Amino acid sequence: MKITITRPDDWHLHLRDDDAMAAVVAHSAERFARAIVMPNLKPPVTTTEMAIAYRQRILSSLPADTRFEPLMTLYMTDLLDSEEIISAKQSGIVKGVKLYPAGATTNSDAGVTDIQKLYPVLETMQRETLPLLIHAEVTDSDVDVFDRERVFIDRHLVALSRSFPELPMVFEHVTTKEAVDFVRESQGRTAATITVQHLMYNRNAMLAGAIRPHFFCLPILKRNSHQQALIEAATSGDPRFFLGTDSAPHPQHTKECASGCAGCYTADSAIELYAEIFEQAGSLDKLEGFSSFFGADFYGLPRNKSSITLEKQPWVVPQSYPFGKDQVIPLAAGKQLQWRLVD
Ligand code: DOR
Ligand code: ZN
Numbered sequence: 001m002k003i004t005i006t007r008p009d010d011w012h013l014h015l016r017d018d019d020a021m022a023a024v025v026a027h028s029a030e031r032f033a034r035a036i037v038m039p040n041l042k043p044p045v046t047t048t049e050m051a052i053a054y055r056q057r058i059l060s061s062l063p064a065d066t067r068f069e070p071l072m073t074l075y076m077t078d079l080l081d082s083e084e085i086i087s088a089k090q091s092g093i094v095k096g097v098k099l100y101p102a103g104a105t106t107n108s109d110a111g112v113t114d115i116q117k118l119y120p121v122l123e124t125m126q127r128e129t130l131p132l133l134i135h136a137e138v139t140d141s142d143v144d145v146f147d148r149e150r151v152f153i154d155r156h157l158v159a160l161s162r163s164f165p166e167l168p169m170v171f172e173h174v175t176t177k178e179a180v181d182f183v184r185e186s187q188g189r190t191a192a193t194i195t196v197q198h199l200m201y202n203r204n205a206m207l208a209g210a211i212r213p214h215f216f217c218l219p220i221l222k223r224n225s226h227q228q229a230l231i232e233a234a235t236s237g238d239p240r241f242f243l244g245t246d247s248a249p250h251p252q253h254t255k256e257c258a259s260g261c262a263g264c265y266t267a268d269s270a271i272e273l274y275a276e277i278f279e280q281a282g283s284l285d286k287l288e289g290f291s292s293f294f295g296a297d298f299y300g301l302p303r304n305k306s307s308i309t310l311e312k313q314p315w316v317v318p319q320s321y322p323f324g325k326d327q328v329i330p331l332a333a334g335k336q337l338q339w340r341l342v343d
Helices: 018-032 048-062 082-091 115-128 145-163 179-187 197-202 201-209 224-234 270-280 282-297
Strands: 002-008 010-013 034-037 070-076 094-099 130-132 169-172 190-194 241-243 306-316 319-321 327-328 336-342
Touching: 002 115, 002 282, 010 018, 010 241, 018 048, 018 270, 034 327, 048 070, 048 082, 082 094, 082 169, 115 145, 130 145, 130 270, 145 169, 145 179, 169 179, 179 190, 179 197, 179 224, 197 224, 197 270, 224 270, 241 282, 270 282, 270 306, 270 336
Parallel strands: 010 034, 034 070, 070 094, 094 130, 130 169, 169 190, 190 241
Antiparallel strands: 002 306, 306 336, 319 327
16 A cells, blocks of 8 residues: 655754764655754854854755755744844745743753743744744743643743734644643644654653653653644644654764753654554544645645655664764664655
């Protein structure tokens, strides 16, 4: 059996830089036409000028004859101003601004410490129709790590969507039923990305019987009832939910250690994994909307003209890939997948 769908896009991707980037970018380009590229480099991509240069480095690292369009983002800091928003919009290559609460995740130290102070910048983004992409977790040490997304909704998102009803907002990598409900009930222009790992797994995969660091990402995997709410949202055909892998490669030794970092690498098999999830949910007919239409429509970009074909033919995901001087372990390492991408 084969299915052909419009070539998908990845609306949330970490490509890193230099040798690391060169090692992983082809995985995304084989599957996706475009990707929203996250700006959490060291140092972060805070200006349009930096985004233009980063985009150029991505294009230069693509294998010959490979077409892939990186859609760039700016990293919001306390110092971002409206002028920068206007040049970002005018550049035509910046498609969103990423809000990381300071300390929420990998390379977020330079993130936002007080969202309220950035309201004038958000005004400008609303006027310019430049989407706000949100890592929606509070960082307070007294808030349980499993509650950080839910608390962010109550403390910040409700007020944000009320204050900026016309600002396109992406609630990135939603992980809870509360997040799904928030997006569904929102009156504003709010959508959400959903990752492979949050659809495939719940926290048991990461913690039951042993600690499995390659399942550790942020926001962290939640309990099964949340996983079921995400599967329901992704496969419902609701255009406010679309594909964003959050594929986030890290060197093996930085994940398999006493203080392992957050991020799951899925770019090597992402659309295959989503296809498996949609098939298991009896909703393979909803895969194309989720993967190839809804994100483009939300960002006001044309849908892709080319297509990809997936064939029902089991294959086994490699145990690792070269990653600069290191190795990266994919989320699905050693797993037999049902769908294979046909060249
Ligand atoms: O697990 C994650 N990894 N979550 C993020 O928000 C960032 C990402 C990364 O950059 O590694
Ligand atoms: Zn991310």
